[in-house]
Structure formats: C-alpha cells, structure tokens
Amino acid sequence: MDTAECVDLNNKRERILNAAIKAFSSQGFYRTRITDIARAAKVADGTVYLYFESKEQLLAAIFNESMKSFMDMGRKEVLEVEDVEERLLLLLKLHLENIGKDRELATVFQVEMRHSAHFMKETSRAELREYLMGIQQVIEQGKDSGKFRADLDSWFVAKSIFALLDEAATNWVLSETDDALEDEATRIMDFILRGMK
Amino acid sequence: MDTAECVDLNNKRERILNAAIKAFSSQGFYRTRITDIARAAKVADGTVYLYFESKEQLLAAIFNESMKSFMDMGRKEVLEVEDVEERLLLLLKLHLENIGKDRELATVFQVEMRHSAHFMKETSRAELREYLMGIQQVIEQGKDSGKFRADLDSWFVAKSIFALLDEAATNWVLSETDDALEDEATRIMDFILRGMK
Amino acid sequence: MDTAECVDLNNKRERILNAAIKAFSSQGFYRTRITDIARAAKVADGTVYLYFESKEQLLAAIFNESMKSFMDMGRKEVLEVEDVEERLLLLLKLHLENIGKDRELATVFQVEMRHSAHFMKETSRAELREYLMGIQQVIEQGKDSGKFRADLDSWFVAKSIFALLDEAATNWVLSETDDALEDEATRIMDFILRGMK
Amino acid sequence: MDTAECVDLNNKRERILNAAIKAFSSQGFYRTRITDIARAAKVADGTVYLYFESKEQLLAAIFNESMKSFMDMGRKEVLEVEDVEERLLLLLKLHLENIGKDRELATVFQVEMRHSAHFMKETSRAELREYLMGIQQVIEQGKDSGKFRADLDSWFVAKSIFALLDEAATNWVLSETDDALEDEATRIMDFILRGMK
DNA sequence: CATGAATGAGTCTTCATTCAT
DNA sequence: GATGAATGAAGACTCATTCAT
Numbered sequence: 042m043d044t045a046e047c048v049d050l051n052n053k054r055e056r057i058l059n060a061a062i063k064a065f066s067s068q069g070f071y072r073t074r075i076t077d078i079a080r081a082a083k084v085a086d087g088t089v090y091l092y093f094e095s096k097e098q099l100l101a102a103i104f105n106e107s108m109k110s111f112m113d114m115g116r117k118e119v120l121e122v123e124d125v126e127e128r129l130l131l132l133l134k135l136h137l138e139n140i141g142k143d144r145e146l147a148t149v150f151q152v153e154m155r156h157s158a159h160f161m162k163e164t165s166r167a168e169l170r171e172y173l174m175g176i177q178q179v180i181e182q183g184k185d186s187g188k189f190r191a192d193l194d195s196w197f198v199a200k201s202i203f204a205l206l207d208e209a210a211t212n213w214v215l216s217e218t219d220d221a222l223e224d225e226a227t228r229i230m231d232f233i234l235r236g237m238k
Numbered sequence: 239m240d241t242a243e244c245v246d247l248n249n250k251r252e253r254i255l256n257a258a259i260k261a262f263s264s265q266g267f268y269r270t271r272i273t274d275i276a277r278a279a280k281v282a283d284g285t286v287y288l289y290f291e292s293k294e295q296l297l298a299a300i301f302n303e304s305m306k307s308f309m310d311m312g313r314k315e316v317l318e319v320e321d322v323e324e325r326l327l328l329l330l331k332l333h334l335e336n337i338g339k340d341r342e343l344a345t346v347f348q349v350e351m352r353h354s355a356h357f358m359k360e361t362s363r364a365e366l367r368e369y370l371m372g373i374q375q376v377i378e379q380g381k382d383s384g385k386f387r388a389d390l391d392s393w394f395v396a397k398s399i400f401a402l403l404d405e406a407a408t409n410w411v412l413s414e415t416d417d418a419l420e421d422e423a424t425r426i427m428d429f430i431l432r433g434m435k
Numbered sequence: 436m437d438t439a440e441c442v443d444l445n446n447k448r449e450r451i452l453n454a455a456i457k458a459f460s461s462q463g464f465y466r467t468r469i470t471d472i473a474r475a476a477k478v479a480d481g482t483v484y485l486y487f488e489s490k491e492q493l494l495a496a497i498f499n500e501s502m503k504s505f506m507d508m509g510r511k512e513v514l515e516v517e518d519v520e521e522r523l524l525l526l527l528k529l530h531l532e533n534i535g536k537d538r539e540l541a542t543v544f545q546v547e548m549r550h551s552a553h554f555m556k557e558t559s560r561a562e563l564r565e566y567l568m569g570i571q572q573v574i575e576q577g578k579d580s581g582k583f584r585a586d587l588d589s590w591f592v593a594k595s596i597f598a599l600l601d602e603a604a605t606n607w608v609l610s611e612t613d614d615a616l617e618d619e620a621t622r623i624m625d626f627i628l629r630g631m632k
Numbered sequence: 633m634d635t636a637e638c639v640d641l642n643n644k645r646e647r648i649l650n651a652a653i654k655a656f657s658s659q660g661f662y663r664t665r666i667t668d669i670a671r672a673a674k675v676a677d678g679t680v681y682l683y684f685e686s687k688e689q690l691l692a693a694i695f696n697e698s699m700k701s702f703m704d705m706g707r708k709e710v711l712e713v714e715d716v717e718e719r720l721l722l723l724l725k726l727h728l729e730n731i732g733k734d735r736e737l738a739t740v741f742q743v744e745m746r747h748s749a750h751f752m753k754e755t756s757r758a759e760l761r762e763y764l765m766g767i768q769q770v771i772e773q774g775k776d777s778g779k780f781r782a783d784l785d786s787w788f789v790a791k792s793i794f795a796l797l798d799e800a801a802t803n804w805v806l807s808e809t810d811d812a813l814e815d816e817a818t819r820i821m822d823f824i825l826r827g828m829k
Numbered sequence: 830c831a832t833g834a835a836t837g838a839g840t841c842t843t844c845a846t847t848c849a850t
Numbered sequence: 851g852a853t854g855a856a857t858g859a860a861g862a863c864t865c866a867t868t869c870a871t
Contacts, residue, residue, distance in 0.1 A: 053851095053852095066355075069353075069354045069355065069356065071268055071353075071354075074843085074844060074845080075844075075845060075846080076844075076845095079854090084852080084853085085852060085853040085854055086845090086846085086853080086854060086855095087846085087847075087848080087852070087853055087854065087855095088851085088852055088853070088854095090845090090846070090847080091851065091852075095845075095846080096844095096845065096846095148355060152352065152354070152355045152358065153354075153355075155349065155352040155353070156266075156267075156268075156352070156353040156354070157266040157267075157268070157269075157349065157350070157353070158263075158266065158345060158349045158350070158411070158412065159266060161349065161412055162412055166412070180434075183434070189434045190432070190434060193434060194425070197425060197429070198429065198434065200405060200409065201402055201405070201426075201429055203405070204401045204402050204404065204405030204406075205398055205401050205402070207401065207405065208397060208398070208400070208401030208404070208405075209401075212397065214355075215355065215358060215359055215363070228391070228394060229398070232394070232395065232398055232430075232433070233429075233433055233434055234433050234434050235387070235433045236429070236430055236431050236432045236433030236434075237377075237380070237386045237387060237390060237395065237430055237431050237433075250834095250835090271860085271861060271862080272861075272862060272863080273861080273862095276837095281835080281836090282835065282836045282837050283836085283837065283838095283862090283863085284835070284836060284837065284838095284863085284864075284865080285834085285835060285836070285837095286863095287862095287863070287864080288834070288835075292862080292863085293862070293863095447855095447856090460749075463747075463748040463749065463750060464748075465662055465747075465748070468839085468840060468841080469840075469841060469842080470840080470841095473858095478856080478857090479856065479857045479858055480841090480842085480857085480858065480859095481842085481843080481844080481856070481857060481858065481859095482855085482856060482857070482858095483842095484841095484842070484843080485855070485856075489841085489842085490841075490842095542749060546746060546748065546749045546752065547748075547749075549743065549746040549747070550660075550662075550746070550747040550748070551660045551661075551662075551743065551744075551747070552657075552660065552739060552743045552744075552805070552806065553660065555743065555806060556806055560806070574828075577828070583828045584826070584828060587828060588819070591819060591823070592823070592828065594799060594803065595796055595799070595820075595823055597799070598795045598796050598798065598799030598800075599792055599795050599796070601795065601799070602791060602792070602794070602795030602798065602799075603795075606791065608749070609749065609752055609753055609757070622785070622788060623792075626788070626789070626792055626824075626827070627823075627827055627828055628827050628828050629781070629827045630823070630824055630825050630826045630827025630828075631771075631774070631780045631781060631784060631789065631824050631825050631827075644830095644831095665864085665865060665866080666865075666866060666867080667865075667866095670833095675831080675832085676831060676832040676833050677832080677833060677834095677866090677867085678831070678832055678833065678867085678868075678869080679830085679831055679832070679833095681866090681867070681868080682830070682831075686866080686867085687866065687867095831871105832869100832870100832871085833868105833869105833870105833871105834868105834869100834870095834871105835867105835868085835869090835870100836865105836866105836867085836868080836869100837864105837865105837867105838864105838865100838866100839863105839864090839865100840861105840862105840863095840864095841861105841862105841863100842860105842861100842862100843859105843860090843861095844857105844858105844859100844860100845857105845858105845859100846856105846857085846858105847854105847855105847856085847857075848853100848854105848855100848856090848857100849853100849854105849855095849856100850852100850853085850854105850855105
C-alpha cells in the first residue's frame with residue numbers, strides 16, 4: 042500500500058510535470074493556466090499545489106529535474122571515452138541528443154525558460170555554471186594532453202561551445218525541422234577545432 | 239512652431255519607447271504594467287495606445303526601431319574596411335558595441351524579447367535572417383579571397399558567430415559586470431579563426 | 436449534507452440572477468457593473484463567471500429561465516379551460532399576472548432586454564415565436580369552433596394580441612402605478628373581441 | 633456668406649445626425665463610438681460636441697427631430713379627410729409610411745431608443761403622449777359621430793392602436809423583409825374596427 | 830467654428846491560489 | 851492526500867469628453 046501510494050504520488054507528480062511541459066511548449070508559460078495543466082494531468086487544480094509551490098516553481102522543477110537526468114545521463118559514458126576530442130564530441134552529441142529527443146521539453150528549455158531575467162539569474166544560473174564546468178574540464182584535459190592550444194581560456198571556450206549548442210538547439214526548435222538535432226554535433230566540433238582558416 | 243509640434247509628437251512616442259525599455263528591462267515584460275510605462279513617460283495611459291496598438295506591439299516596436307538603427311549604423315563603416323578579417327572583426331565589435339552601450343535596451347533584447355516562441359517566430363525571425371545574411375556575405379568574401387577555408391558552410395558559420403555574440407551579450411547582461419562588452423570581440427575573433435587546436 | 440451543498444450551489448446561482456435582475460432594472464444593463472451584482476449577491480466578482488459566461492449571457496439567462504417558468508406555468512391551467520374565449524382571456528391574464536407580479540423582472544423584460552437588435556434577433560426571437568404560436572393555436576381553435584371570424588389571420592392576430600399585452604406591460608413598468616397589471620386583461624379582451632364599432 | 637455659413641453648419645449638423653442614425657442602427661447605441669460617427673460625417677471628433685452635448689443627447693436629437701417632421705408631415709393631410717374611419721386609416725398609413733421609408737432610422741426608433749428606462753421615461757414620454765393624444769382625438773371624433781362605440785375608452789384605444797403600429801414596425805425592422813410596412817395599415821384597421829368576432 | 834491629440838476614469842474578465850470538505 | 855468551488859486582486863484596453871491650437 043505504501044508502495045502503491047508512493048507510486049500513485051509519483052505518478053501524479055509526473056503527470057503534472059509532463060502536462061506542464063506540453064502546455065508550456067505549445068501555449069507559452071504565461072498563457073498556460075494551472076487549470077489547463079491540471080485538466081491535462083487529470084488532477085484537480087488544487088492538487089498541483091500539493092506538489093509544486095507555484096506556477097513559477099513548476100517551471101523551475103521542470104528545469105531542475107530535466108537538468109538532473111540530463112547531467113547524470115552522460116557522465117559515465119563520457120568518462121569511458123579516453124580521447125579528449127572524442128570525449129568532447131560525445132559531450133556535444135549527448136547535449137543535442139538529449140534536447141533533440143523531446144521537442145516539447147526542448148521548446149520549454151530553449152524558449153520558455155528564457156522569459157525573464159529573474160528566472161535566468163536565480164534559477165538556472167547555478168546549474169548552468171556546473172554544466173559549463175563539466176565542459177571546461179574536458180577543455181583543460183585537452184590542453185594538458187597537448188591536443189588543444191595551451192593558450193585557450195577554457196572557461197571562455199566552454200561558454201562558446203555552450204553558445205553553439207544552444208543556438209543549434211533554439212534554431213532546431215523554432216525551425217520545426219525533422220532533421221535530427223544531434224547531427225549538428227560534428228559540424229560544430231569541426232568548426233571549433235579547426236576554426237575558419 | 240511646426241517643428242516644435244512635430245518634435246513634441248516624436249518626443250511623446252520616444253518617451254514611451256524609452257520608458258518601456260527601462261520598465262521591461264527592470265521588471266520584465268509581463269510584470270510591467272502599461273500604467274508604469276505611461277507614468278514614467280509622463281503621459282496618460284490611453285496615450286500609449288495612440289502610438290502603439292498593444293503592449294506586445296510596443297515590444298515589437300522596440301525591436302524594430304532598435305534593429306533599424308542597429309543595422310544602418312555599421313553598414314558604411316564596414317564596407318570601408320578592405321581586409322576581410324578586419325571587416326569581420328569590425329562587425330563583431332559593432333554588434334557588441336551597439337548592445338553594450340545601453341544595458342537596459344540590451345536586457346530587453348537579450349532576455350525579454352525571447353519570452354515567447356510566438357514573438358521569436360513572428361516578429362524577429364525575418365530581421366534576424368537579414369542580419370545573419372550580412373555576416374554570411376563577409377564569410378563568403380573571405381572564402382573567395384582565400385582567407386577562410388573554402389569548405390566552410392557560410393550560413394552555418396554566420397549562425398555560429400551570431401551564437402557567440404549573443405551568448406556574450408546575454409552573459410554580459412546577466413552578469414552585471416562593468417566590463418566593456420565589445421572587448422569580447424577579439425577573443426571571439428581569435429577563437430573562430432584559429433579554433434581550438 | 437449533499438442536499439445542503441446542492442442547495443447552496445443553486446442558491447449562489449439564484450442569488451446572482453436575482454441580484455442581476457434588481458441591478459439591471461434599477462440602473463439599466465449598461466450602467467450595471469459586474470461588481471454591483473456580485474456585491475449584492477454576496478459573492479466575489481469571479482464567482483459570477485463560474486455561473487455565467489459574460490454579462491450579456493447573464494441577461495440571456497434571465498430571459499431564458501424566466502421564459503421557461505413563464506411558459507410552463509400556464510400551460511396546464513389553460514388547457515383545462517374549454518371555452519375558447521375564456522381560454523384566451525386566461526392566457527392574457529396569465530401573461531399580465533406573470534409580468535405584473537415582479538416589477539423588477541418586468542422592467543428587465545420590457546425595457547432592458549430590448550437594448551439591442553442583436554439581442555432581440557439572436558436570443559429572444561425563437562422563444563417569442565414559440566410563445567406566439569401558443570396564442571395562435573387558441574385563435575385557430577376559436578375559428579374552428581365558429582367563435583371567431585373565419586377570415587382572421589391567426590398569426591397576425593397572435594402578434595396583435597402580444598402587442599397589446601406588451602404595450603400594457605411596458606406602460607405599467609414605466610408608469611410606476613400600483614394598479615394590478617392583470618386587470619388590463621379584460622379591457623384588452625373586450626377590445627380585440629368587439630373591435631371599435 | 634451668412635447663408636453659406638448657415639448652410640454649412642446645418643450641413644455638418646445633418647451629416648452628424650445621419651451618420652449617427654446609420655451607426656446606431658447597424659452597431660447599436662452602446663457599441664457606436666463618437667469617433668465612428670465623426671469619421672462617417674467627415675468631421676473631427678470634437679465637432680460633434682459643437683452640435684450635441686453628449687452621445688445621449690445625440691440620440692435624443694434624432695428622436696426629437698424625426699418626431700417633429702413625423703408629426704408635422706401628416707397633420708394637414710389628415711385634417712383634410714372628413715370621414716373618421718378614413719382619417720384614422722390615414723393616420724395608421726402615415727405612421728407606417730414614415731417609419732417604413734427609412735429602415736435605419738426605423739431601427740433606431742424601434743430598437744435602440746428603447747435601450748433604457750431612463751431614456752424612455754425622460755426623453756420620449758412627453759412626445760409620445762402628444763402623439764397618442766392626436767390619435768385619441770380621432771377616436772373621440774369617431775365616438776361623437778357615432779362611427780365608433782360610445783363606450784370606448786379613447787385613451788386606451790389610442791394606446792392600443794399605437795401598440796399595434798409599434799409591433800408591426802418592430803417586426804418589420806427585425807424581420808428584414810422587403811415588404812412595404814404601410815401595407816399593414818389596412819389589416820390593423822380591419823382588426824381594430826371589427827375585432828375578432 | 831473646427832480640429833484631433835490627449836486624457837484618465839472606468840470595467841470586464843482572467844487566473845493563481847486557497848481552503849472547507 | 852485530493853478536490854474544485856470560491857476568491858479577489860490585478861491590468862489591459864476603451865472611449866466619451868476636453869481644450870490648446
């Protein structure tokens with residue numbers, strides 16, 4: 042019974058989360074009403090507030106939970122790859138794969154979550170920083186191993202790589218193309234490795 | 239007297255526009271009330287609607303008018319520079335300079351304008367495309383002159399460059415640093431030219 | 436408890452309906468604010484919208500629900516009367532009695548509901564038609580039985596009778612007299628039966 | 633110059649009046665904005681207020697001026713007819729003719745002017761009374777001459793006749809038929825003279 | 830007289846959130 | 851935990867009216 046209850050709870054929580062992603066991605070955060078989400082999740086309006094403090098916190102939860110699974114997913118896999126370049130490429134692929142496999146979630150990430158300076162500063166800044174540090178590490182490894190230029194500013198490069206991934210993702214979301222997003226990984230990789238010359 | 243009147247009219251429109259930029263950047267688009275803008279612009283609420291159809295259109299106007307002066311500004315200057323690399327660098331500098339000279343406008347551009355997929359698709363997409371085509375041209379010139387690799391996908395590169403500029407700008411806006419944004423231009427230039435190797 | 440709850444719900448709806456009738460009749464439809472109605476019904480503004488889609492729909496609801504009880508009320512009673520003239524007289528009396536027993540509702544019916552061609556065409560036309568057909572039937576019965584002239588256009592007569600009732604009702608509403616409205620029934624009856632000659 | 637100016641004034645006043653009739657009849661009184669009327673009359677918004685105190689007064693003016701020409705029109709003609717029945721018939725015909733010749737004005741009269749108890753009580757009551765007295769006179773003449781029953785309540789009959797005319801008019805306005813409204817006169821006449829028996 | 834830009838009070842409606850059941 | 855009816859604050863937008871020119 043405990044288990045059943047627990048499952049039931051998780052189930053509801055998850056249903057709400059998923060309904061929110063769907064709603065936010067199709068109607069936008071501000072146009073989405075709690076009622077819409079509740080109805081789609083087949084719970085009462087009030088139930089949403091048993092699991093999430095507010096609409097804003099619901100968006101934050103989508104970010105945090107997706108981010109968590111996002112970060113966990115690749116870690117082991119990435120560490121298994123010895124070669125730095127390959128490791129970096131894998132990182133890019135995983136990023137794009139993760140985003141590319143759920144267009145609705147991607148829309149929320151690439152568009153709806155940018156809706157206010159407040160949200161970006163308070164909610165996502167720390168997580169983003171951690172994520173960037175993961176990339177930075179690989180850059181440093183590359184510098185150490187002589188694969189990458191020693192004079193690279195690894196933090197700047199990490200941000201740059203993120204920028205390229207982010208742009209690709211946003212572009213994919215807005216363009217509504219069916220192309221697989223992760224295919225962009227090699228192009229980006231090539232560009233950042235060789236530059237324009 | 240004619241002139242004065244005309245100036246006064248423009249003045250009101252401009253005052254509203256500026257008040258909106260200030261308000262949107264500090265409180266966010268959705269938290270800003272028309273009353274806030276009107277009060278700051280020292281006009282009546284209804285006056286806002288003499289110049290702009292709706293709050294949403296006011297945001298669009300900020301985009302369009304800033305974009306226009308943004309695009310006009312550099313064009314001649316850029317064309318005067320012969321060397322492609324220098325021309326590209328100037329482009330980057332102008333972009334960052336333009337954004338970096340008005341933090342409030344920058345905040346609106348980098349954050350508030352991204353608030354909805356709808357806005358990004360409908361309002362800014364065409365202009366952005368045109369802007370990217372400007373960058374693309376320079377890339378092509380570089381390829382033609384042999385300065386840049388012949389196998390570069392100039393459209394992809396243009397988007398990548400924009401991504402880097404955009405990331406730098408957003409970062410600058412959110413970090414609240416006093417550093418001049420345009421100083422990033424050389425770093426970005428170096429990165430895209432030489433790559434990581 | 437179930438019952439109490441159910442009653443309470445009905446109660447709220449009814450309270451709003453009654454408050455609306457009072458408000459519309461004393462201030463007119465357009466001058467009445469939802470807040471006025473809500474306050475009088477002792478509910479929150481928003482509650483009005485749980486029961487009615489809009490202010491306009493609230494007026495329509497007053498019409499529909501009053502019309503329903505209005506139509507139901509007399510039907511049996513009327514059918515029990517054999518004599519056509521008496522039946523017609525009863526019809527007139529019921530009409531005027533119904534309207535005459537609630538001056539506020541009457542005001543809404545006779546004045547506020549005529550506020551727009553749109554309302555009259557869309558909302559009340561069908562119901563009115565049905566009502567007129569009820570009168571028409573009696574006329575036909577009178578013709579069949581030889582009590583009324585065979586050359587009467589029963590539809591025209593029905594409309595004429597309605598016109599006289601309607602005029603009496605409006606007159607009563609506007610004159611603010613205390614006379615019982617239904618007393619007009621016999622005068623009208625005499626007039627339509629005998630004519631002026 | 634006096635004349636020209638005067639004509640010009642009248643012209644503007646009339647243009648506004650006509651524009652108002654058109655607008656009120658098609659959009660309803662409350663949905664019509666002064667701006668709509670001004671634009672249609674090709675004058676500035678403010679000009680409307682040089683000729684009419686308020687939107688409400690503009691409606692009242694339509695009533696009064698139409699009523700005046702309405703009342704004047706038939707008087708002589710009516711008095712020339714000796715026979716009471718014919719005189720009454722002419723009255724009915726003139727009423728319906730007057731209304732039937734301008735559907736837009738008719739709509740304003742039959743629908744828009746009924747929009748509030750206030751308007752009906754304050755603005756139109758006195759004029760209506762005078763109009764009814766005109767009818768009443770004819771009834772009295774009929775009674776005196778023995779053409780009509782001596783026991784008729786002439787005031788009641790006058791109101792009844794008006795009711796039938798009014799109903800016919802409203803019906804015509806709402807039904808959007810092309811039939812000539814004045815053709816109803818004889819039917820009504822027959823009905824009120826002979827009654828139903 | 831005429832203009833029409835400017836005003837700002839006014840209101841319907843929405844919707845996140847609460848809480849009695 | 852779950853419900854969903856009720857709340858009521860909030861705000862975009864309208865438009866009759868004014869008044870400086």
